[in-house]
Amino acid sequence: MDLITVRELYKHSEEYLDKEITVGGWIRSLRDSKSFGFIVVSDGTCFQTLQIVYHDNLDNFTEVSRLNVGTAIIAKGTLVATPEAKQPFEIQALSITVEGASAPDYPLQKKRHSFEYLRTISHLRPRTNTFQAVFRVRSLIAYAIHQYFQEQDFVYVHTPLITGSDCEGAGEMFQVTTLDLSNVPRTADGQVDFSQDFFSKPTNLTVSGQLNVEGYAMAFRNVYTFGPTFRAENSNTARHAAEFWMIEPEMAFADLNDNMHLAEGMLKYVIQYVLDHAPEEMNFFNQFVDKGLLDRLHNVLGSEFGRITYTEAIALLEQHNNKFDYKVSWGCDLQTEHERFLTEQLFKKPVFVTDYPKEIKAFYMKLNPDNKTVAAVDCLVPGIGEIIGGSQREDDYDKLVARMREMGLSEEDYSFYLDLRKYGSTRHAGFGLGFERCVMYLTGMSNIRDVIPFPRTVNNCDL
C-alpha cells in the first residue's frame, strides 16, 4: 500500500506540506465536538504521533466520531503546518476509512497502566509509549552491536542452541527431549534409554556459546556470537530471565588489554548509536523512566573507563565494609552492592576489574604468573553493576588440563576444546555481554521482563 509513514513526515515534512497524502495508523486518542474532531494516530514507525483534524463534511462523520481507541484507520488529507501548536503539522482529513475497529473492551485505554498489568498483555503492550520506546531501542542496540563488529570485520558465528555439553558446568540447564514424558523408555538396567531420544543422547539448551566460538576464533581470528542462551535458575528477580540473548566476541592473538579495549569501544559505540538514532525515545526514558539516564550515558561517552585489579578493589572496598550487607575480603566474590559502590561511588564511571582469584572463576581462564589469580575482567557500570564478564583464555594445553583435573572436569568431554590448544594455540580473549542487561542499562528500565518482548521466567511461559 502507498502510505506515507509518520517517520517520513517528520524527516522530510517540507516535501509533503500542503499536499494530499495518505497515512495509516492506530488511534491513540479522539476528541470530537459537534462539527469537527481531532484524532491522534500512531503508525508505529516512529515515537511521534500524528494529529488528524476532520470535519462534518466527511460522509462518515458520525461513525468516525465514535471510533474507539486502538482502531486502525487510513486517512487521506492535506498536510498543513501548525506553527502555533505543540506538533509541527497536522492532517486536514478528506476521508477516513476504518481498516479495523477496536472492540469496546480494548485493554489499552488512554490512562496510564502499570508495568505489571502490561506484562499480562505482552502482545498488546508494544502499542504503549513506553514499550514503543523500549522495543525500538532494543532493535537499534542489536543492530548497533552487529555494525560495531562487522565494521571491524568480525565474523558472526551462530553457535548451537541444543548442546550435548554443559559449558562452565553451570548446571541448571533445560533438557531437550522427544521422549514421551508419560512413558519414558528404559534400558535393561533401568536407566533412561536415551538411545531412543532424537539425538540418541541427553541434550540441553546452551548456557554459552563461548567454547564453540573459540574454535572459530582459531580460524577467523575475530568472531562474535549473538544468540539466545538459557538458564533454568529458580530466581524470581528483576534481573533474571530463563531465556535471554548474549553477545560473545572472541579474538585470537589478543590479550586482556585487547579485550577491555574492545568492550569499552563497543559500549560507547552502542550508546552513541542509540542517542543518534532514537533521540525522542531516549528523552522519554530520561523524563519518565530514569531521570539521570542521559547524563549518565553522556558521562560514559566522555570518560575513559577505570581499570583496577580485584586485589586493589578489595583493599578499597574493605575501607567501606560498614556500608555492606556482605563484608568483603580477599577471595570473596563481588556482590552487586560492591560492584555498584565501586562504579557509582568510587569511580563514578564504568570500571574494569581484573585478575580475580582463580577459585571464583571458570576453569578456562588464563592463570596469571602469581598462580593465584586469573586474567579475568568484569566491566561494572553505574546503575547495573556487572554488565560484561570476560577473560583471556588459558591457551596452554598442560595448564588447562591441570586446571580441569583440579575441578573434576572430564578431558574426554572437552577434547574438542583441548584440540584448540594442541593445534596452533594462540593467546586469545573474549567476553560475554548480556543483551538484556545492556538494554536495561541504556533505557533505564529496571525489570528484565520489560525489555524482552515475551519474557520467560519461573512459572511463566505465556504467549
Next chain:
Amino acid sequence: MDLITVRELYKHSEEYLDKEITVGGWIRSLRDSKSFGFIVVSDGTCFQTLQIVYHDNLDNFTEVSRLNVGTAIIAKGTLVATPEAKQPFEIQALSITVEGASAPDYPLQKKRHSFEYLRTISHLRPRTNTFQAVFRVRSLIAYAIHQYFQEQDFVYVHTPLITGSDCEGAGEMFQVTTLDLSNVPRTADGQVDFSQDFFSKPTNLTVSGQLNVEGYAMAFRNVYTFGPTFRAENSNTARHAAEFWMIEPEMAFADLNDNMHLAEGMLKYVIQYVLDHAPEEMNFFNQFVDKGLLDRLHNVLGSEFGRITYTEAIALLEQHNNKFDYKVSWGCDLQTEHERFLTEQLFKKPVFVTDYPKEIKAFYMKLNPDNKTVAAVDCLVPGIGEIIGGSQREDDYDKLVARMREMGLSEEDYSFYLDLRKYGSTRHAGFGLGFERCVMYLTGMSNIRDVIPFPRTVNNCDL
C-alpha cells in the same frame, strides 16, 4: 596485540610496502630448502593468504623449518612487492616466533579432505578454504539481512524460543523440561505433573515466531525476526536440520504484493552485498563448488522475478507430468521437482507462486474471494526450489475463527492471536526465509550440514 591483518594488507598494501610490519597467523604450508624457506599463513581475516620468506639468518631457522601445518606464528618482517609472482606481495622475515605449535597428528594436512570427514571435526573445519569461505559468507548474509531491514526502519523483534504453544500445529517439536526424566512426577490421576516443571506447564522449542511477531507488526507496522527455530523431524536429508535460523518479516497495512516486493528486494540486496563484500569467496565457490553460481546470481540481480498463480502453475506443469515422479493436479502440494522445473526450466529465474488451495496451507492465511484459495506466496529459485514462504494473513476475526474451527484449533489457545483481529486489525503480510537455505543458495553448497557451524540432525549433536 598490534598485528597488521592480511585483510588490511590487501586493502592498503601501498601503506605498508617496504616497511617493517608484524603479522600473526596459522601455517597453511611450508616449503624449506637448505638456506631459506616459504611459509604460507592464513590469519583468518580474509580469504587470501600471505607468503613469508625466511632465511638462515634467523636464530631459530632450523626450528622454523620443521614447523607443522596449523602452527600459530607471529612474524616480523618487511613487506615487499612481488610483481612477478601469483601473489602481489610477500614478507621477508626478520623474526618468526612460534605462538602455538601444531601436534604431528594435526587432522588438516595439505591434501583435500571430504566434506563428510570434515563434518567429524566441526571445530577445525573453518580452517579450510571451503569453510573459511562458507562461514564468512554466512556472516555477511546475516548482516546484509539486518542492514536491509534496518535501512527501511523495520524493528528487529526477538520472539521467544521456549513456547507453550504449537504454531501452525506443525507437530514434531522438541520438549523443554527440567523434570527428572528418570523419575517423572505424576499427578494423582497418573498424568505427568507439569506443575513441578520449570514453567508449570508443558513447553516446546518454537517452530516459528510468526504469530508472536504479528502482535509487534500491529504496534510498529514493519518488523522482522531473525532467530533460531527447531524441528524434531526425523528427516535425514541434505536439506533438513533440527536447529536452523529463520528470518520472518511482517508488515501491517500491507498485502501480498507488498510481501513479494519486500522478498524480491531482500534477495537482490543480499546477493549484491555478498558479491561486493566477498568477491574472492564467491569466485572460489564458482570455481570449486558450483560452476554456474555467479551466472545464476547475476541473472537474479538482472531480472524481475516471475509471478504466477498456483492454478496457472498447475496447468503448465500438467503438460510435463511425464517428467515427474509425482504427477501434479490441482489441489496437490508442489514437490521440489515441480518447483525446480518451474523456476529452472519454465521461468529460468526466480518465480513467485501465489494463491494456493486453502487445504494445503496454514490456517492463518487470508481466504481469497474465490473461497477456495488463500493469499499465500512461495518464492522458488533455481537450484533450490522454495526458499521463501509467506502470505497475507487473515485479518477478519470471524473468518479466522471459522477457519480455526474447521481445522479443530482451540480458540482459547490462540486468544492472543485473535485479539489482534479484535483491536485495530489491519491487512498485513509477511514471510519466512530459511536462513540456511539462503546460505546454500548463495554459496552453491549442497548439504545443510556444511553451512551450519555445528549442525544438529537426527542422532547427531556433537560438540
